[in-house]
Amino acid sequence: MNASRLFGTALQYAFLGLAAFLSIFPFFWMLISASNTSIDIIGGKTSFGDAFATNVTNFFTQVDVPLVFWNSTKVAVLATVLTIVVSSLAGYGFEMFKSKARERVYSLVLLTLMIPFGALMIPLFMMMAKTGLINTHIAIMLPTIASAFIIFYFRQSTKAFPTELRDAAKVDGLKEWQIFFYIYMPVMRSTYAAAFVIVFMTNWNNYLWPLIVLQSNETKTITLVVSSLASAYYPDYGVVMIGTILATLPTLFVFFVMQRQFVQGMLGSVK
C-alpha cells in the first residue's frame, strides 16, 4: 500500500470516527449527567458524579412516574395497533380490490401526505373542544390513526403477497375478512413488524398535538413531562436527565431489538 492510499484510509477512519463520536456523545452525556447535579451539568462536567440517587429521588417526587409511563405506553401502543390495523386493511383493500373509483380515492389519500400538521391543529383543537375531548387520550389518538403513509406502505407490500394463498383460501370457503385476518396478517408479519416499529416511535415521541390537548398532570405523557421540566425558569438538569433517559429507553430498546425491521420500515414506507 503506498503512502497516499494509507493517508486516504486514515482520513476515512478519522471522518467516520469523528461522526460516530459526535453521534453518540449526547447519549453518553445523558448518562453522565444523570449522575451529576444541575450546576455540574451546566458547568460541562464530563465525568460521572454521585448525584444519581438524588436525581432519581427528586424525579420520582416531582413526577408521578408510573402514571406518566402508563399514559405514554397506553397512548403509543393503542394508537400504533389501531393505525396498523386500519391502514393495512386499506392498503390490502386498495391493492386486492382494484376499481377505477377506488384508484381515484387512493390518489386523494396520497394527496393528504402533503397536509402539514400546522394547518390542522387549530380546527382539530376546536373539534376536540366542541366534543369535550380536550385533555383525553382519545383526542390524542384519533387524528393519528389514519395515515396515508402507512396505507401506502401496506399497499406496496401487498404486491408481494402471493395471490395463490388467497385463491386457495377462497376455495376453502373463507370470507374476505377471514382471509385478511387469518392468512394475510400472519403471512405479512415482517411487514407488520416494520410498520409497528416506525409507528410506535412516532407515537411515543409525538409532541405538538399532545402539548395542545393534554392540559392536566394526570393525562400527560413522558415527552410533555420532560419538556415542562426543562423549560422551568431554573431547570434542575439532573432531574431532567432522568426524564430524558426514561423517554429514550423504550425507543432505544425497540431500535436495538428490531434494527432490521426499523431500517426496512423506514426505507419501505417511502419506496
Added chain:
Amino acid sequence: MASGKTGGLKRYHDLNGWLFIAPSVALIGVFLVYPIFRSLYLSFFSGKGMMMKFAGFGNVVRLWNDPVFIQALTNTVTFFVVQVPIMILLALMLAAVLNNEKLKFIGFFRTAIFLPCVASLVAYSVLFKSMFSVDGVVNQALMAIGLIGSPIGWLTEPFWAKVLVILAITWRWTGYNMIFYLAALQNIDKSIYEAAKIDGVPAWARFFYITVPMLKPVILFTTIISTIGTIQLFDEVYNLTEGKGGPANSTITLSLYIYNLTFRFMPSFGYAATISYVIVIMVALFSFLQFYAARDRS
C-alpha cells in the same frame, strides 16, 4: 380484472373493496380533509377567541405588516436553505465512505451514526440545551482545542441561537438521510468504481462524478422531504428556547408562531389559520416538485 366475472361476483368484489378501505377513508375525511378546509375558511375571519367576524383578505394584509410573521418566515426559510444542503452533503460523504467494504467496524460506525434518529425530538433538544450552556461542555471543548477564545452565547445571541438550531437538526437527521444513500449505493455496480480507480480517477472525483450523479433521484427525494420537515420545524425550537423562539424571536418558526398565537395568548384562530396556509403553500410547492421529479424519473 373483474370484467369477466358475473354481476353478483363483481358486486361482491366491489363491496369488499369499499369495506376494507372505509375505516381509513372515514378517518382521513374527518381528521385531515375537513380540518384543512376548515382552516381555509377560518383564515377569512379575524378576532380573538370565539368572537370572530368576517374579514375577507384582512388577515393576508395583516401578514405583510406583522414583523414577527416576517421574522418567522425568514427564520424558517433560513433554516432549510442553510441546513438541508449541509446535511445532505454530510450524509452523502458518510454513505460513500461506509460503502467501502474494505474498512473495518463498518457495522459499528453505521449503527452509531444512525443512532440519533432514535432520539425523541424533545429529548435531544433538551440534551442540546444543557450541552450548549455558556459554561457548558461544548464551549469548554471548543476553547480547549483553541477554536474559540471566549464562550459563545449559544442560547443568548441571535446569530448563535440559529446556528445551534441548525447544528441540532443536522445531528438528528444526517444518519437518517445516510441510510437512504447507503441503500441506493448498494444497488450501484461496484465495477464502475473499480474501472475508475484503474483509470486513476481520484476519490473526490469518483464521489462527485460517479456517486452523486448515480444517486441523483434519491438526493432529490431526501432534499425535498427534509425541506418539508424543516418548514414545519417546531419541537426543537420550542424546547431549546422555552417556547419563546428567542432570543428576540431569532429562532421563531412559522409553526411556533401559530402555536403562540393560538395557545399561548388569547387565541387569534383566524390569523393563525392564515399563517398555517403559508405553510400549506410552501409544502405544496415542494411536494409538487417531488411529484414532478418522480414522474421525470419513471
